Amino acid sequence: MTHRGIVRRVFLVGCAILIAGVWSAHAQPADGVPADTVLLNGKIVQFDAPYVDALAVRDGRVVALGASADIARHVGPNTRTVDLGGRTVIPGLIDSHIHAIRAGLTYTGEVHWIGARSIPEALDRLRAAAKTAPPGSWLVVAGGWTERQFTEARRPTRAEIAQAAPDHHVYVQLLYTAVLVSEGGLEKLGIPNDTELASRLTVESGPDGKPSGWIAADNRTISELFDRLPRPDFDSQVAGTRAFFRTLNGLGITGVLDPGGYNLPLEAYRALFRVWREGGLTLRVAYSLCAPRRDHELEDFRALTAMLPMGFGDDWLRFNGIGENVTWGMYNNETPTDTQKERLYETLTWAAARGLTATFHWQNERSVHHLLEVLERVNRDTPVAPLRWSIAHLNDASPDSLGRMKQMGVGWLMQNAFYFRGEAFLGQRGADAMRLAPPIGSALRMGLNIGGGTDAHRVMSYNPFVSLQWMLDGKTVGGTPSRMADETPTRLEALRLYNPGQRLVRP
Template sequence: MPVAGLVPAPRQEQAHADLLVRNAKVFTGDVHRPHARAVAIRDGRVAALGDDHELAPLVGPGTRVVDALGRRVVPGLNDSHLHVIRGGLNYVLELRWDGVRSLRQALAMLRDQAGRTPRGQWIRVVGGWTAEQFAERRMPTVAELNAAAPDTPVFVLHLYQSALMNRAGVRAAGFTRDTPDPRGGQIVRDRNGEPNGVLLAAPGALVLYSTLAKAPTLDAADKRTSTRHFLRELNRFGLTSAVDAAGGFQSFPDDYGTVADLAAAGELSLRIAYHLFPQTAGQELADLKRWTETVKPGDGDAWLRLNGAGENLTWAAADFENFSEPRPELAAGYEAEFEQAVRILVENGWGFRLHATYDETIRRDLAVFEKLAAEGLFPGGGRWLFDHAETVSAGSLDRIAALGGAVSVQNRMSFQGLAFRDRYGSEAAAHTPPVRAMLDRGLTVAAGTDATRVSSYNPWVALHWLITGRTV
């Protein structure tokens, strides 16, 4: 709450703060002084920490003084792995079940949304929920979706595992008895061979994401509006910056145009560092080479800048994160193309991030890096890291540290923890991912959500998991 009572200091050489928060419990991040009572902000940055009386001289005629009433104050949060660009383009199109405690309530929300959805658009429930959060401990049925929205197409994505569609959704997607199953996925059919509305990732999620991509998109003006709403929602949870990990169905430069326009207009409320992700199998090396010749990490400004490549460099090197299915075996010999991709990047000073769920994948990637290290290319000038790393081993962590790498972990176990436990056992689940072992080796460990398609974009759900190890 804004307060009076602090007298502005007389004019002096020390610059006054734009904002002073007093009577607070300020988390400083400094192990020698972990807490402070007041914080001063100038030009959007922390200018000083201390007690109320220590910072009183920073109050000037234009300083806004806020009494925190003894509440906790933390710095703006950074989500180190968030699909913020793609999420913004679709935010106003989605119905969120984050934190909804009963399937009955979720279906009521679906019925309400059907009454508001414009003709031709779909209802999309994408990310932030799991069946285990509902009191009923189950997913909705296709029949329930049909009853809730008989005429509006519905697509409900459940983790990396499956999706449900109502009858109208199946028609809108163009699925018929003659539609073939995509590679790594299944369109489930009834006894007559007709698609019944269930899609299964077996084990890859391409069938889920390619179906979602069939839904109508927004025009340019509505994409800007949607993105602004999404960024404000992230601000509401305390996020002031994020690293966009790119991803499938996010093409450069086309799908980056909205955030670029907002940045040019000074309308971003979240600082974004973004990555570039080759979209087409067989074209990855050409894409990476073209990018290194036309743009470079650091391009942009404090609000929007290029960070590097990833989270995939080549499609053949990417594993899947569907813990309801056995670990996929990656193709033999993918390392040759992968080595060329990494070489293009490190020789041009690019950093990169790599999607790698399993230690089996990480070990194979590390062997490529060690080969390049023998040529003096690792550690290089660009930062590099593994994303996810749920089952990374102690030996692999030692190798990552030796090569100057880092790890970015996300709370996928908040939503998939039970599936992981059922497949790999409670002991393995208790150490997945091994965050303490990473820190003990001096590795930089970044945290994120991997939102929006599976996890919630609420960073406090991720922080709760990091501290407690509990699922939602």
């Protein structure tokens, strides 16, 4: 994975040190106790103060910031001292919209194509997995890639997959648009017997007119297909959660806001809770509760939150309210009925009275007025600003919609979806729309609360530097430049979007 400019200039502090959220300058400790870690001769980024060149850490907290000569006094016989040699240190990053809990469950058993630059490189990863997985088992690529990242700029074929893993069933998911299943795989998953589900699949043909193995379907159908795959056992889910969080630590992530999502039933949270109980979390996790059952949303939320007050948890794991699916009828529904809007209104009125945060998945500007109308109606009865509600995605947001959000104190969770889908958006909407999307600069000038993120790992790489770099240069994975300078954040602003901190997670 090339992270280009930004990563070359950035040096991340050892990831065991979780420094997010405690980034304030304090006087040196009067007790004279040495620091655990001291960083000298660097460039320490602070958001609300000028750079300094050194810092001292004790018990996981920054205890002093300042000039190297002063901070060196915190060095004792057991202190780990790092000479930064002029490199930059940034605060820990917080991804404000990442499906980290779900990704962890399957992380260790999956084949990852994130960052693979060519089809042979992707196939090599499949081949390596085939060497260790028992013959006849499934090899799964769950997403996080697009054909535009390959030099060949195409999807792999079923024949190529079969050559790399001849003795396995293979499932390759491309975002939420298509799936490649190896020969006989659909039968293995029982799809032909499910005529209703099968009717929602579009079998694609190759140049010879025969089925290519690729199947197109919508989000919901692809999620149902994924659910047919064998689930990793509980121990693998726990191990995967630990491993995925460590991987994120290695990329500078110290906190996540997790919006639930598809393929994540309530019992799937057990692995996360186990890791937390064992004191094994290496990330701060603020998790939201998605509506479990269609048309029973309020009933289910009432029952589930009766013993789960807003903000319940500790510094590592905290309940962060409801969403990103609050009511199924208003989950990115472009043409909602009055009844569906009423159901959301009732649910949110209840949520507001309970002091619950809520986050909403909505993709498109053209239909977001339906959601905003309901939020404004709730806001007239109960001001929602203190509740830290947010709308996720909305890549082509208009100044008008952002203004309405700002008016209510509703935040915007913005991800680098266009890193993969920029060319598709360009094709649909044209260069003028592309130059404004997403309108990060406008939102910053408005003073809107914004959280940066990735939406990984199905639709995007979880690497925050891919997202940060894209914020700065607007370039897609295929190299297409897009956003205009006026809508582009500065380096420091981009970093700040990855530190929404107390602005979006209630303490």
